[in-house]
Amino acid sequence: QLTATTARSAGGAPAPLPMPTAATAGTTGSAKKQKTVTQNLAEAPPALRDLYHAVADHLQAAGDDVQVKTTDLYIAFRRLKNFACVELRNQIGKVLVFVKVDPDAVTLEPGFTRDVRGIGHYGTGDLEITIQSMADLEKxxxxxxxxxxxG
Known part of the structure; x- marks a missing residue:
């Protein structure tokens, strides 16, 4: 998450820090630009889009204080801090939800839950949940x- 901040110059006056532009954000060298979560949602097959909306509806209904923040790469559901971050993976037909839950506190199930403490990923949370069906969502x-x- 990028936030605009200022640094103090030698004279004490705030000096603006450079912010990444759309052309430079998220790219390195000749790397292909990743689609935004908004693009993925727009291009998702109808069944996957319905699954995402079911996940989002449940997360939003968790409490009156839930806020939704869409970044380029994920959709965050937060109170004071993020408690869940959602990504869409259209190519493999999955909704990935990263939640702030200790992976040691749940029984990990291959293909459904995964400990991602040592794995780089976007968003926050140490537990990855793979949603491929309404049954997965219920679980x-x-x-x-x-x-x-x-959270």
């Missing part, structure tokens, strides 16, 4: 609720 709801309560 994930108690974990989402836990993330909200403790």
């Amino acid at each position: 994930a709801k108690p974990i989402f609720d836990n993330a909200y309560q403790n």
Whole structure:
């Protein structure tokens, strides 16, 4: 997440720090520009889009204080801090949800939950939940609720 900040110059006056531009943000050398989460959502197959909306509806309904913030790469659901970050993976038909839940506190299930403490990913949270069906969503709801309560 990028925020505009200022540094003090030698004279004590604030000197603006350079902000990345759309042309430079998220690219390195000849790397292909990654699609934004908004583009992925717009291009998602209808079933995946419906699944995302079901996930988002549940996360938003967790409490009156839930705020939604869309970044370039994920959609954050937050109270004071993020408790869940959602990414869409159109190519593989999955909605990935990263939640602030201790992976040691849940029984990890291959293909459904994964400890991502040592794996780089966008957003916040140490537990990755893969949602590929409404059944996965139903199974994930108690974990989402836990993330909200403790986030």
